[in-house]
Amino acid sequence: MHIIEARNINKTVRSVDGDLTIIESLDLNVEEGTSIAIVGASGSGKSTLLALLAGLDVPSSGQIKLAGDDITSMDEEGRAQVRAKSVGFVFQSFQLLPGLSALENVMLPLELHGVADAGGRAKTYLERVGLSHRINHYPKQLSGGEQQRVAIARAFASEPKVLFADEPTGNLDSATGLKVIELLFDLNVEQKTTLVLVTHEQRLADRCQRQITLSAGDVVSDLNSSNAAIGLELSE
Template sequence: MTEQVLLDARNVGKVVPTAEGELTILQDLSLAVREGESLAITGPSGSGKSTLLGILAGLDVPSSGEVILCGQNLTRMDEEKRAGVRAKHVGFVFQSFQLLPGLTALENVMLPMELHGLKDARSLARDYLARVGLAERLSHYPQQLSGGEQQRVAIARAFASQPDVLFADEPTGNLDQHTGAKIIDLLFDLNREQNTTLVLITHEERLAQRCGRRVHLVAGSLAEDTPSSAAQPAEV
C-alpha cells in the first residue's frame, strides 16, 4: 500500500526586506514528503535550507505558496494554531541540542510530554533514555553530559512524544565523527521502529546517503530531487 503524503509544500516562496531591497530566499519550491519517508535536504550555505525547514515545520510562514502538514494548512493559521499542530505532530533535533540547563536529562525529556498532557511521562522518558543508552544518566544536567550524550537526550525527547514527522537541522554538526555515526544509527533505528518521517538538513554525505531521498537546493530553488543511492531500506 502506498504511504500517504504527510507534508506537502506547494509553490513556496520566501522574500525578506533588507537595507538593499528585497531578498529572495526561496522561490516557487514544491515538495511532497510521504509517511515514513526519510529526506535529506542538502545545498551550499545560503541556499535556503534552514528557511525551508522552518517553513515546513510551521516555525515560519512563506511569502507565497502553502504548506500542508498532516492534512492541515499551516499557512492559513496564526502562530497559536501552528504551535498546536507542532505540539501534536512534530519533533525537533537541533545542532545545538536545545536542552534546558536547569533540568536533568529525565526532566528535559519529560517536559514536552507533560506539556502535551501525556500520561506516564516519567516512565516514558526513562524508557526512551534507556533506549538511547542513557539509563545511568537520568539525573545528570546538560553541563554534566558530553556533546554526544546531550544529542542523545535531544533525540529521546524528540521521539518520546511519538511525532509524525521529525525535523533535524545538522544533528551531527557539533559532534566528532565517531559520535556522529552513533547518532545517525540511533536516528534511523528509531525512524524504523516508529515509522516516523524524517526531514534532515545536513552537509554530511554519510547522513544524506542513509536517507531514502535527497533534495538539493541552489539559490533558493530545488535543483535536484533523487533517491539516495546508498539508502538502507526500511524494515517491514
C-alpha cells in the same frame, strides 16, 4: 500518503539592498514514513525551508500542509498546536534546559502535552538511547554526544509523525556523529516516523531515502537512494 505537501512556496525578506528571495516557487511532497535529506551550500535556503515545512516560519506566498493541516492558513497559536500534535525537533545546539536533568528535559514536553506517566515514557526513551545511567545528570555534566542523545530521546518520546533535524551531528566528532546517525535511523524505522534532515554531512544524507539539493532557493537535484523502500514525490 503525503505527510507534507508544499505548493508554490516563496519566501522573501527585506534587506538593506532590497527584497531578498530565499525560497522561490518550490513544490514538494513528502510521503509518510520516508527519510529526506535537504542539502546544499551555505545560504542555499536549507534551514529556511525546514522552518517553513515545520511551521516555525511562514512563507511569503504558497501553501503548506503538515500532517493534513494547512499551516499557512493558521496563526502562530494554530501552528503551535499542530507542532505539539505532530512534530519533533532535533537541533545542532541540542537546546536542553540547563536547570533540568536529562530525565526532566525529556519529561517536560510530555507533561505539557498531558501525557500520562511522562516519567515512565521518558525513562524508556532514555534507555533506548543508552542513557539509563545518566538520567539524573544535568546537561553540563554530559558530553556533546550524550546531550544530543537526550535531545533525540525528547523528540521521539512525543511519538511525532514528523521529526525535523537541523544539522543534528554538526557539533559532534566523527565517531559520536556516526552513533547519533545510527540512532536516528533505528528509531525512524521502528516508529515509522518521517525524517526531514538538513545536513552538510554526506554520510548522513546518504542514509536517507531521498536527497534534495537546493541552490539559491531552488531545487536543482532530486535523487532517490538505491536502497529506498518508500519514495518521495517531488511535484512538477
